[in-house]
Amino acid sequence: MRAKDMLGRRGEELAAGYLESQGMRIVDRNWRCAEGEIDIVALDGDSLVIAEVKTRKSLAYGHPFEAVGVAKLARLHRLASAWCRDHELRMPFRRVDVVAVLDDGAGQPRVEHLKGVG
Amino acid sequence: MGLGRTYSVALVGLNGYIVEVEADIGQTLPAFIILGLPDASLNEAKERIRSAAQNSGIPLSRRKITANLIPASLPKRGSGFDLAITMAVLRAANDIKSTERTVFIAELGLDGRLRPVRGILPAVMAAVQAGYPDVVVAQANEAEAGLVPGARVRGYRTLARLACDFGADPQELALDFEPDDEDSYGDDPAVAGPDPDMCDVAGQAEARKALEVAAAGAHHLLLSGPPGAGKTMLAERLPGLLPDLADGEAMEVTAIHSLCALSSAAVQLLRRPPFENPHHTATAAAIIGGGSGLPRPGAASRAHRGVLFLDEAPEYERRVLDALRQPLESGELVIHRSAGTAAYPARFQLVLAANPCPCGKASGKGLDCTCTPMMRRRYLARMSGPLLDRVDIQLQVERVSLADFGQTGAEEDTATVAARVRAARDRQLERLRPLGLETNSQVPGRVLRGALRLPPPATRILDRSLERGVLTARGYDRVLRLAWTLADLACRDAPDDNDIGQALGLRQAASAVA
Numbered sequence: 001m002r003a004k005d006m007l008g009r010r011g012e013e014l015a016a017g018y019l020e021s022q023g024m025r026i027v028d029r030n031w032r033c034a035e036g037e038i039d040i041v042a043l044d045g046d047s048l049v050i051a052e053v054k055t056r057k058s059l060a061y062g063h064p065f066e067a068v069g070v071a072k073l074a075r076l077h078r079l080a081s082a083w084c085r086d087h088e089l090r091m092p093f094r095r096v097d098v099v100a101v102l103d104d105g106a107g108q109p110r111v112e113h114l115k116g117v118g
Numbered sequence: 119m120g121l122g123r124t125y126s127v128a129l130v131g132l133n134g135y136i137v138e139v140e141a142d143i144g145q146t147l148p149a150f151i152i153l154g155l156p157d158a159s160l161n162e163a164k165e166r167i168r169s170a171a172q173n174s175g176i177p178l179s180r181r182k183i184t185a186n187l188i189p190a191s192l193p194k195r196g197s198g199f200d201l202a203i204t205m206a207v208l209r210a211a212n213d214i215k216s217t218e219r220t221v222f223i224a225e226l227g228l229d230g231r232l233r234p235v236r237g238i239l240p241a242v243m244a245a246v247q248a249g250y251p252d253v254v255v256a257q258a259n260e261a262e263a264g265l266v267p268g269a270r271v272r273g274y275r276t277l278a279r280l281a282c283d284f285g286a287d288p289q290e291l292a293l294d295f296e297p298d299d300e301d302s303y304g305d306d307p308a309v310a311g312p313d314p315d316m317c318d319v320a321g322q323a324e325a326r327k328a329l330e331v332a333a334a335g336a337h338h339l340l341l342s343g344p345p346g347a348g349k350t351m352l353a354e355r356l357p358g359l360l361p362d363l364a365d366g367e368a369m370e371v372t373a374i375h376s377l378c379a380l381s382s383a384a385v386q387l388l389r390r391p392p393f394e395n396p397h398h399t400a401t402a403a404a405i406i407g408g409g410s411g412l413p414r415p416g417a418a419s420r421a422h423r424g425v426l427f428l429d430e431a432p433e434y435e436r437r438v439l440d441a442l443r444q445p446l447e448s449g450e451l452v453i454h455r456s457a458g459t460a461a462y463p464a465r466f467q468l469v470l471a472a473n474p475c476p477c478g479k480a481s482g483k484g485l486d487c488t489c490t491p492m493m494r495r496r497y498l499a500r501m502s503g504p505l506l507d508r509v510d511i512q513l514q515v516e517r518v519s520l521a522d523f524g525q526t527g528a529e530e531d532t533a534t535v536a537a538r539v540r541a542a543r544d545r546q547l548e549r550l551r552p553l554g555l556e557t558n559s560q561v562p563g564r565v566l567r568g569a570l571r572l573p574p575p576a577t578r579i580l581d582r583s584l585e586r587g588v589l590t591a592r593g594y595d596r597v598l599r600l601a602w603t604l605a606d607l608a609c610r611d612a613p614d615d616n617d618i619g620q621a622l623g624l625r626q627a628a629s630a631v632a
Contacts, residue, residue: 063180066148073147113273117146 011055011101011109018099018111024049031083038079040099047093050080055101062063064100065114073117120144122209125221125250126202127241128187128194131453131460132373134244136221137187137194141206144182152203154187157195157411166197166226167204174230174278175292179211193457195412197225198235201254201277208281215285221245223263224256230277231297232256239376242266243369254280262376265369265387272293313358313390317531318351321518322386325352328513328624330535333359334542335558335603338446338468338508340431340501343515344481349471353427353513356469357393358532360424367423370463374422378415392424394466398433402441406451411458415451418445421466431470432500439505442468446508470501470509481516510559510596511624542606558603563595570602577617579622599619 009045019042028041040051052072054064076096084091095116103109122141127134131498133340137154139486150164171178184204202222208214212586219234223241223332247255253271255263260273274280278291319326325341329352332339339356341349363371368387375388396405396417403409418426426442429433445451449465474480475494480487506512507576544557553569557563561570573583581595583589589597601613608617 063148065180105413114146 007103008053010057011103012053014055014070014101014103014109014111015051015053016040016100017047018113022113023047028083029098033079033082033086035082036075036079038076038083041083047085047095048080048089049095049097050076050083051097051099052076053066053099053101055103057102059102064102065112068098068117080109120210122171122206122211123218124206124209124217125245126187126199126200126223127221127245128192128199129196129237129244130192130242130378130458131415131462132240132377133461134241134248135189135192136190136248136250137192137199137202139199139202139206140186140188141203141210142186143179143207143210144184146182148180149182150178150185151183152185152187154190155193156187156199157193159197160194160199163197163200163203163226163380166200166228167207167229170200170226170230170277171204173228173292174276174281174295175288175290176208176278176281178207179480183207185212193412195457196235197233198237198241199224200226201232201280204277205280205284208286214281216250217284219250220254221250222254224254224259224274226277227297229291229297230295231540232274232280234258234437237373238262238459239265239369240373242269242271243373247270262372262388265372313532314351314354315358315532316355316535317529319348319355319529320516320523322348322352325513325515326535327358330359330510330539330607331603331624332356332415332467332469332511332602333535334394334529334607335546336467336556336601337510337559337600337603338470338474340470340506340509340512341515342472342474342513344517345473345478347481347515347517349515350427350429353425353429353469353471354393354395354622355532356427356467357391357425359536359539360391360467361389361536361543362389363387363423371423374415374419374462378420392421394418394421394424394428395427395429396432396442398428400434400438402435402438405438406441406445407453407462408455411455411457413455415462416451418442418464418466419451419462422463424466425469426466427469427471429471431472432497434468434500436500436502437585440502443504443508446505468509472498472501474498478623481514507592510600513624538607541609542603545606545609546603558599558606561599561602563592565596566595566602570612572598572612572618576613576618579615580618583622593625597603597625600624 011067024044025044031038038050039053042049054067080094082101098114098117100112101109120143124139126139127135128137141503152161168178201224205217205222221407225235227233234256239262241264242253243266246266251270253263253269255273257273257275260271263271275297276295278293282291333356343349368389372388394417405417407413407419445464450461451464452461475487475489477488477496580594584594601617602615604620605613
């Protein structure tokens with residue numbers, strides 16, 4: 001496994017832990033289909049949360065949030081529909097969250113969470 | 119605290135409006151949006167602001183930043199809002215303390231330096247008038263902004279120092295950054311050589327007198343004569359004869375020049391009347407003002423309270439010349455364009471110079487002239503009647519004779535003549551102030567024939583000319599105005615028949631033209 005993938009994996013673990021600590025229930029991880037991958041699927045009360053996790057070691061190449069563009073957001077919404085179809089679920093409340101993890105490998109990693117973007 | 123509020127000024131023509139800048143930091147993905155009709159250069163502010171803040175040690179929030187410029191309906195342009203937006207965003211992120219009612223006007227460099235902007239004088243004037251006397255500008259603009267009475271101006275060189283003064287954490291700021299002093303627009307204000315002096319003009323006694331009269335009474339002037347007679351030379355010496363501008367006038371003139379100056383900021387009020395000498399290929403937009411978007415002042419406005427000299431007047435497009443009729447009447451130019459309407463003052467003294475014909479040799483006996491009478495008429499007809507109607511002095515300038523040319527050094531210099539002009543202006547002001555006027559050229563006909571009516575013996579020549587049909591009613595008034603100026607120059611209380619005779623001469627000297 002390459003270093004960047006290791007970092008991403010570690011970030012997703014941290015993010016999942018963070019979301020659980022915020023009272024969400026993780027229902028799926030790294031779900032894949034032809035269109036792409038959802039990092040985390042969670043339930044926050046009665047709404048379905050599709051979470052995208054971005055992990056960076058430093059801000060040298062911009063903040064993790066800045067890596068989520070318009071196209072990426074659109075794809076996340078399509079993936080959300082695909083996940084619901086696949087699981088034959090109808091979720092009236094559905095949102096896309098982005099979790100940023102800043103992990104410089106030394107101190108405590110910093111987790112930031114944006115709810116309901118795009 | 120997700121909201122920051124600062125103030126800046128938007129200029130529409132010479133009028134400034136206070137603009138409230140709100141910045142909001144929303145909890146969504148990073149973006150930077152500027153609302154409130156920004157133009158392209160204002161939209162580019164986003165990138166300047168991000169880099170400047172980063173390089174000053176106070177990076178902007180990595181969230182969605184929305185900056186709103188209020189009133190939203192007023193089109194805003196230019197880079198002068200950079201600083202106000204930055205301060206509002208920093209305030210929204212709680213990086214600095216509240217800036218209260220401070221007005222910020224400066225452009226940002228990517229390295230975090232504050233750059234000067236144009237039009238700082240009218241902008242600060244507007245801010246003070248609207249009750250916002252605290253102004254922060256780039257240091258290169260500080261002197262100019264300080265010209266406004268009542269303004270409390272602070273000049274800064276870098277964003278870091280400014281943020282520090284407003285309570286940002288000095289530990290993080292790049293306070294040791296000192297930009298090198300190259301923050302002017304490049305061309306320094308032209309090193310004004312000594313004004314051309316009247317004593318350079320050889321001979322031309324009549325023209326010199328006409329110039330003095332024009333200066334004393336603010337009369338418009340037409341010089342017509344062959345090439346090389348010294349028309350341009352004479353016209354260039356007119357501003358030197360005019361008195362210094364009063365405080366209010368100087369402020370108006372400096373404001374206009376601040377708006378269109380490519381040169382770096384003004385450091386003091388312009389006290390000398392400006393001199394504008396556009397080329398005869400100039401378009402109406404160049405003379406009157408215009409340009410895409412919001413109109414900018416043209417040569418006529420830059421000549422406000424000074425001299426607009428149109429050399430080779432018949433070579434101008436007729437449209438351009440006729441466009442001057444309106445400001446000659448009202449002293450103001452109102453220009454409409456897509457982005458808005460701008461009003462610029464344009465109370466200038468018009469000096470026209472013309473050759474007598476296309477070949478330029480039709481003076482004196484005109485033996486060498488190769489032009490047909492029709493060509494001559496067409497040439498001079500390009501200056502329309504209504505325009506020439508407003509020109510009080512129409513003078514024929516002849517070639518300098520050898521006798522005059524030989525004895526240079528005998529002529530009066532500018533200082534001597536200017537002193538007489540100043541005295542004459544004072545006399546006019548004393549007489550005309552109760553009527554709400556300043557110079558003889560402004561006196562309307564009903565006043566000339568009413569409050570300032572002259573006894574019949576003095577006006578006898580005029581009356582006879584009118585009777586014979588040599589002089590029109592308007593021409594009659596014009597001669598009277600000139601006569602008053604001549605009397606003022608001679609320190610007499612009212613013109614006598616001699617003054618009127620001379621005035622008639624100045625008026626009709628170029629009657630071949632008019």
